[in-house]
Amino acid sequence: MITKTIFSGFGGQGVMMMGTSLAQSAMSKGFHVTYLPAYGAEMRGGTANCTVAVSDDEIASPVASEPNYLVVMNQPALFTFQNRVTPGGSILINSSIVEASPSRQDITTFYIPCSDMAQELGNARTANIVMMGAFVRQSGIVPPEIYLKTLETIMGSRKKALADINRKAFTAGYEYVQK
């Protein structure tokens, strides 16, 4: 089984970090993983996207022509990538800033107001982690505890204070899609 996910949004929203944290936690769970960033003339405020493939077998191509999941952090990302999602796949949308809805009927859409939720929790920059909470629950690729542990490792010891904030943000997203 191979699961491919595209994370997409503005540069600065932590889109690449969403991808690396998923790849890293899937690796520690023992999966084969690849992570491929969009590279070149990328900048803060511009567009950013990355693709993560997780599989129990060798991964041929790190490119996702038909991803199973699409995580949309801003509006342009939805228009760019929605048609690529495989039929039966899922789109997770940051509904705080994305006003449009996918035009497709053959996919499942989840609306998570992750920017607003992060703001309420006291740190707007954790919107990506709120979204990861929802994503981890919906995708079931990695158990939440493994994801959170990996996240702490990535953030490192000098950002220990962030661990609590991230955990709160993650839990908020995780529980939001449960409702």
Add this chain to the structure above:
Amino acid sequence: MNKILMSGNNVIGEAAIRAGCRFYAGYPITPQNELTEYMAEHMRNAEGGVFIQSESEVAAINMIAGAAAAGVRVMTSSSGPGISLKQEGISSMAAQELPGIIVNIMRGGPGLGNILPSQGDYFQATRGGGHGDYRTIVFAPGSCQELADLTMDAFDLADKYRTPAMILADGMMGQMMEPVIFKKPKPRQYPEKFMLRGAGSGKSKFIRGLLLDPVDSEAHNWKLARKYEVISENETRCEEHRIDDAKLVIVAYGTAARIAKGAIKRLRSHDMKIGLFRPITLWPFPEMRLRTLSEKVNNFLVFEMSTGQMLEDVRLALQGYADIEFHGRPGGAVPTPAELANVIARVYEQKD
């Protein structure tokens, strides 16, 4: 040892430092910038490590030639356009028998082309883009793990044969992150007599590439040629994947070989007997192994992200003993395994 998730560019840098590389010079170009950046950050923590962002690619290759002459393990890196600029220096290092690693993270060409993954630099790498009768050892890794292993091996072989060696990967390999385990590098074996570190009270040493006397020059050329022959005999590497019952064998390297493996997996599930021959060294090309394969396989399909360069080596290796088809995607196009599977299936059905 734990697995680490690292991008290909960073893997090369880390493997080089672990292998004892202590001099790196480079000039930025996408898609290999992260390698230069990694060396800038980590070379200073390596004992005796020197990092220089040179004023140009030409300067970088000549800096590593100088450091190699002084007996240090050296590396430079670039992408297509920058590697073109380094050719004079690579030819010069080959002439002077200086070991060093040149990394080419290929992008779409010719000219400035684009920054997407491509395999158009095969001729330049394997034929020697510089002037004169010389060869460079060329490794074509197919995963981040191989980037780590082959970078370390490249340093050993460059020293062993006193010749520049090249790592030929592409933008996808450079940018992609995969889990990697770094092996323990072998201790360096490089005699001091080849290092220019001051004669002291002993005899003067010379390292030079200018041999005006044709007698000396011809002898030097034959000496190099004999060395390349030894390398060809001993250092070819390849991978064979599911070829035992194969009726059609795909020949591909690097990223193209990964995509081919994905395509083969799909086609095998439809009962099509397809295998993969993946050269790991592009020079020396695993030509004898491929020729032997043609004793039981009659059909080959060369797949490259170029208009057909390795294709020529496959033709030379097979010498008309088998049918060869070609599929190419140049200029930065990366097909999906599904797309490639369609192409292979068409060829397979014609042959079946």
